[in-house]
Amino acid sequence: MSIEITNKLIIISSPSGAGKTTLCKLLLKKSNNINLSVSYTSRNKRLNEKNGKDYFFVTKNKFEQLKNNNFFIETAKNFNNFYGSPFKNISNAKKLNKHILFDIDWKGARKIRNYYNKKNIIDFFILPPSKTELKRRLIKRGRDNNKEIKLRLSYAIEEMKHYKEYKYVLINQNVQKTVSEIKKIINYHELKTFQNNLLHNKLKKIINS
Numbered sequence: 001m002s003i004e005i006t007n008k009l010i011i012i013s014s015p016s017g018a019g020k021t022t023l024c025k026l027l028l029k030k031s032n033n034i035n036l037s038v039s040y041t042s043r044n045k046r047l048n049e050k051n052g053k054d055y056f057f058v059t060k061n062k063f064e065q066l067k068n069n070n071f072f073i074e075t076a077k078n079f080n081n082f083y084g085s086p087f088k089n090i091s092n093a094k095k096l097n098k099h100i101l102f103d104i105d106w107k108g109a110r111k112i113r114n115y116y117n118k119k120n121i122i123d124f125f126i127l128p129p130s131k132t133e134l135k136r137r138l139i140k141r142g143r144d145n146n147k148e149i150k151l152r153l154s155y156a157i158e159e160m161k162h163y164k165e166y167k168y169v170l171i172n173q174n175v176q177k178t179v180s181e182i183k184k185i186i187n188y189h190e191l192k193t194f195q196n197n198l199l200h201n202k203l204k205k206i207i208n209s
């Protein structure tokens with residue numbers, strides 16, 4: 001008897017510069033059962049980014065229009081730009097029987113938790129090893145100017161205060177190690193769902209026999 005594994009909503013949040021983007025990319029590369037929820041944003045595209053792969057880049061007007069048409073599960077304003085997760089990403093992942101990965105902030109995570117059954121959500125908060133390391137990473141990636149780095153660093157400290165809202169908090173010292181921990185946790189949840197379904201079916205048979 002084959003039992004379907006319920007699709008999970010995987011949320012990964014972290015302050016800017018904790019290595020979340022690299023981490024999500026590696027996790028996706030190592031897992032063929034996870035789809036990324038590509039967000040929409042009104043911010044400018046960075047050099048290494050691709051429209052439709054990293055984000056869907058739209059104007060502020062277009063974003064507002066989509067928002068008014070209930071296109072998004074949740075939206076947030078970060079660093080004076082808008083970000084939003086479209087509903088269609090969840091239905092697409094469900095159709096493909098895949099988990100869906102949200103690379104979103106704590107505000108978005110809160111909204112997803114309010115919207116969907118908590119038992120289907122696996123949420124992670126990723127911390128940098130230290131504030132010095134966070135600053136170093138923000139400077140090293142060289143994609144933001146000084147003013148932007150300062151802004152992101154002050155936001156980062158505020159964001160980190162929300163780590164307690166997450167089921168799993170990991171310190172990203174080494175990206176390979178962190179991804180392997182995340183994969184183990186996802187496997188644990190898959191197994192738990194599988195066993196619960198199995199038990200549920202067995203009980204149903206016993207009761208109805």
Ligand code: 5GP
Nearest residue numbers: 039075076078083084085103104105107108
């Ligand atoms: P960045 O501009 O560095 O790509 O992203 C800035 C922040 O916005 C990151 O914390 C990222 O996780 C968050 N973010 C990206 N997309 C979304 C989204 O659709 N919703 C929410 N709430 N946050 C998002």
